[in-house]
Amino acid sequence: MEALSFFIVIATGIVVMLISTMLDHLWAQVLPMRVFYYLIRAPGVVVHECSHILGCVLTGATITKVVLLSKDGGSVTYTRPKLPVLGDVIISSAPLFCIPLVLTGLTGFFSAYLGCTFPAFPAPIDSAGTLHSLGIDIVELFRQNLVAAFHPWFLLYLYLTLSLVLSVAPSRQDIKNAAVGIVLIALFGLLIFMSAVPWAVSTLWQVTSVIGTGFALGLAFGLVAFVISLPPLAWYVWTHRP
Numbered sequence: 001m002e003a004l005s006f007f008i009v010i011a012t013g014i015v016v017m018l019i020s021t022m023l024d025h026l027w028a029q030v031l032p033m034r035v036f037y038y039l040i041r042a043p044g045v046v047v048h049e050c051s052h053i054l055g056c057v058l059t060g061a062t063i064t065k066v067v068l069l070s071k072d073g074g075s076v077t078y079t080r081p082k083l084p085v086l087g088d089v090i091i092s093s094a095p096l097f098c099i100p101l102v103l104t105g106l107t108g109f110f111s112a113y114l115g116c117t118f119p120a121f122p123a124p125i126d127s128a129g130t131l132h133s134l135g136i137d138i139v140e141l142f143r144q145n146l147v148a149a150f151h152p153w154f155l156l157y158l159y160l161t162l163s164l165v166l167s168v169a170p171s172r173q174d175i176k177n178a179a180v181g182i183v184l185i186a187l188f189g190l191l192i193f194m195s196a197v198p199w200a201v202s203t204l205w206q207v208t209s210v211i212g213t214g215f216a217l218g219l220a221f222g223l224v225a226f227v228i229s230l231p232p233l234a235w236y237v238w239t240h241r242p
Helices: 004-029 032-061 084-114 130-149 153-166 172-194 198-239
Strands: 062-070 073-078
Touching: 004 084, 004 153, 004 172, 004 198, 032 062, 032 073, 032 084, 032 153, 032 198, 084 130, 084 153, 084 172, 084 198, 153 198, 172 198
Parallel strands: none
Antiparallel strands: 062 073
16 A cells, blocks of 8 residues: 555645646737746746755755846756765755745735635645545635635735745756666665565655655645636637637
């Protein structure tokens, strides 16, 4: 059962990246002027690159150049991390973990100080039931803030959520840097679960639960961004119909 949940967590992370990549391509196509695309992406790009900077600090890599905003996005150039194998994985995948945490902090802020109402998103996605509950929570989020009562600050929240979700997915270079390490970690995790060594399985399961919670939050915010993207998608399809 733990091994299955382990791979569900990995699958959730992959789905989060796919949603981010898909929506990023969608908005790049839908917006009539490139400057609007840059404005939507700006907050997310800054947080994405800051996540890489944090990963460098944690793994002992020396940062040599930082570009937070440009027409090509952002970038962080760094030396090899002092932490072997895991170093590249942590730096390259940092946005996948940090951005959902930033979004969680924003959710708490908009709830506590700006009057928005938010449901409690589920813990790690480990069954069809939790996935169904997540879908209901997304619908309830929009109903409570736009239908039951209109909260103007919720529009700013939607903008920030969309921007950050578009920047969750790692770049091609990030994937290239972390690919080998990710595969090794997945195989190592599977071997631990197959070994049935109690303390090792228990430790890995606790780590998996924490990561799974982050991915579940990423999925929740990704679905929120998907709902936000439906109107412009419908407009784009309508205006480009044969």
